[in-house]
Amino acid sequence: MNEDKMRTFNITGSLETAYKNAIQKLVDENIIERIWKKDFTVWNNDPTEISNRLGWLDCTSVTRKSFDEIHSFVNELKAEGIQNILLLGMGGSSLAPEVFSLVFGGISDIKLSILDSTHPEAVLEKTKNFNPEKTLYIVSTKSGGTVETISFMKYFYNYVLNELGKEKVTKHFAAITDPGSGLEQIAKELNFRKIFLNDPNIGGRFSALSLFGIVPAALVGVDIEKLFIRADSEVLLSKKSGIEIDRNNSALFGALIGVLTEQGKDKLTLVTSEKINTVGAWIEQLVAESTGKNNKGILPVDLEELLSPEYYGDDRVFIYLNLKGDNKKQNLIEKLIQAGFPVIEFELEDIYDLSKQFFLWEFATSIAGWYLGIQPFDQPNVEQAKVIARKILKDYQESGKLNLPEPSFSSNDLIIYSEEKIDKPESALELFLSECESGKNYVSIQAYVNPSWENFNLLQKLRTDILKKYKVATTLGFGPRFLHSTGQLHKGDSGNGLFIQIIDNPKTDVAIPDNALENKSSISFGVLIKAQAFGDRQALLDNKRKVITIEIKNSLEAFFQNLLN
Numbered sequence: 047m048n049e050d051k052m053r054t055f056n057i058t059g060s061l062e063t064a065y066k067n068a069i070q071k072l073v074d075e076n077i078i079e080r081i082w083k084k085d086f087t088v089w090n091n092d093p094t095e096i097s098n099r100l101g102w103l104d105c106t107s108v109t110r111k112s113f114d115e116i117h118s119f120v121n122e123l124k125a126e127g128i129q130n131i132l133l134l135g136m137g138g139s140s141l142a143p144e145v146f147s148l149v150f151g152g153i154s155d156i157k158l159s160i161l162d163s164t165h166p167e168a169v170l171e172k173t174k175n176f177n178p179e180k181t182l183y184i185v186s187t188k189s190g191g192t193v194e195t196i197s198f199m200k201y202f203y204n205y206v207l208n209e210l211g212k213e214k215v216t217k218h219f220a221a222i223t224d225p226g227s228g229l230e231q232i233a234k235e236l237n238f239r240k241i242f243l244n245d246p247n248i249g250g251r252f253s254a255l256s257l258f259g260i261v262p263a264a265l266v267g268v269d270i271e272k273l274f275i276r277a278d279s280e281v282l283l284s285k286k287s288g289i290e291i292d293r294n295n296s297a298l299f300g301a302l303i304g305v306l307t308e309q310g311k312d313k314l315t316l317v318t319s320e321k322i323n324t325v326g327a328w329i330e331q332l333v334a335e336s337t338g339k340n341n342k343g344i345l346p347v348d349l350e351e352l353l354s355p356e357y358y359g360d361d362r363v364f365i366y367l368n369l370k371g372d373n374k375k376q377n378l379i380e381k382l383i384q385a386g387f388p389v390i391e392f393e394l395e396d397i398y399d400l401s402k403q404f405f406l407w408e409f410a411t412s413i414a415g416w417y418l419g420i421q422p423f424d425q426p427n428v429e430q431a432k433v434i435a436r437k438i439l440k441d442y443q444e445s446g447k448l449n450l451p452e453p454s455f456s457s458n459d460l461i462i463y464s465e466e467k468i469d470k471p472e473s474a475l476e477l478f479l480s481e482c483e484s485g486k487n488y489v490s491i492q493a494y495v496n497p498s499w500e501n502f503n504l505l506q507k508l509r510t511d512i513l514k515k516y517k518v519a520t521t522l523g524f525g526p527r528f529l530h531s532t533g534q535l536h537k538g539d540s541g542n543g544l545f546i547q548i549i550d551n552p553k554t555d556v557a558i559p560d561n562a563l564e565n566k567s568s569i570s571f572g573v574l575i576k577a578q579a580f581g582d583r584q585a586l587l588d589n590k591r592k593v594i595t596i597e598i599k600n601s602l603e604a605f606f607q608n609l610l611n
């Protein structure tokens with residue numbers, strides 16, 4: 047097998063010196079050997095959430111032991127005529143399955159779809175689009191207690207129970223979780239047909255090559271043996287150290303992004319071949335949730351429109367993941383190189399090389415964490431927003447209404463919550479972004495709307511307009527999905543983000559049963575998503591971030607037509 051090399055451009059001058067020193071430090075401090083010995087002191091003196099988070103290093107050998115079990119599960123489902131999988135999960139429990147589904151999808155009769163939005167329209171779409179007779183619902187959560195996932199589980203269990211009856215419902219549910227989790231217990235009580243128990247020493251965002259990624263991969267027809275042969279070649283290289291360190295792609299890459307971040311080039315802009323572009327969302331979670339804490343962080347910029355060099359500040363580094371034979375983006379990449387931007391390129395032989403990328407990014411992120419003095423395996427700020435959202439929900443359950451902050455502007459079309467006084471809604475965004483500085487700030491659009499293609503395209507347009515006008519890095523995330531991804535970094539990084547929250551009013555709402563098998567409901571998905579949005583708004587403000595919240599009363603399309611023109 048070819049040993050692919052990382053190609054770098056414009057790593058010169060002080061960057062080159064710092065990079066060479068970082069490699070020397072890797073060798074002098076025996077970092078590679080220590081990581082493979084699972085020495086937590088590489089990152090911190092306290093082993094908490096490190097010692098029990100390094101299982102991903104052994105993922106290829108550990109997961110292989112379950113291959114027979116996975117194959118017979120897939121065969122059983124096929125024999126029963128299951129045609130669809132609806133995977134219910136958030137963040138690390140759904141992003142790798144999404145990559146497998148969208149990149150490899152179509153090679154098998156079974157189709158995989160993901161639900162990671164609590165927007166009522168998204169929940170209803172998934173309800174209508176799948177015939178329960180032909181669908182397996184996989185509930186996927188490491189902790190076994192993530193509110194979105196458990197809400198989906200209760201809702202879909204009752205729905206299928208209603209549609210197919212008591213005898214059949216259990217056949218349509220499976221779980222992937224950690225041993226001893228709340229979900230394991232519920233799944234046993236409800237008699238799920240299958241419970242896959244993962245190695246508990248693997249964190250969500252490092253779980254692509256564990257059962258969380260590989261069970262869904264096998265279901266959509268990925269050749270998991272072939273996938274793991276590729277992954278193993280990267281694992282092998284990641285053990286190279288001492289005089290062989292220049293063969294260790296993942297360590298070199300990690301050291302380089304660490305150095306770039308230290309020198310202010312902390313906007314890691316992903317440019318990928320179209321066919322594999324969904325891997326960006328997985329990378330985004332891994333890098334953002336691992337590094338965005340203690341006032342530091344690397345901002346992954348995923349799916350931003352690629353423009354010519356004049357639109358970029360000197361805080362950018364471009365990572366080019368190119369599928370061999372595809373040179374559609376080559377011209378723009380060359381322009382960026384000519385303009386002096388640092389570019390790091392990996393060429394993928396074919397889509398199976400994605401497994402190498404999974405491991406490479408996991409190892410590199412751990413190395414970047416070491417270099418920057420960041421503990422990459424915890425997510426201290428994620429809980430903050432959850433606590434506030436829970437309080438909003440509790441108040442709602444007691445009073446029957448959502449207790450929201452005082453708006454700065456309100457009309458028939460929209461409500462704006464901002465720290466500035468708003469007289470004219472059409473200039474609210476301009477006012478909010480007026481101090482935006484190219485080369486330093488980033489603008490993050492957080493949309494609590496149905497994550498449909500139409501909405502994505504509308505929001506991408508706003509994003510590109512901001513990029514062109516202010517020449518700052520821009521990101522786009524659908525809520526609550528991004529809360530389990532970039533949400534950590536937004537609150538934990540150095541504080542250069544400006545946050546535009548967009549919330550709509552769903553046309554319909556869907557009740558969340560208090561428990562599976564019960565009809566009683568005290569909140570709906572519509573209430574949950576709003577509580578999550580306002581919970582995160584408050585958590586951002588508590589961390590002294592700049593936020594503007596725009597609540598749209600009509601459609602997103604009407605808002606963009608009338609108010610942003």
Ligand SMILES: O=P(O)(O)OC[C@H]1O[C@](O)(CO)[C@@H](O)[C@@H]1O
Pocket residue numbers: 136137138139186187188189190191192195250251335425428529530531
């Ligand atoms: O798999 P779980 O436990 O449901 O968690 C989902 C996601 O939520 C987070 O814990 C943080 O929000 C992520 O790290 C994780 O991938």
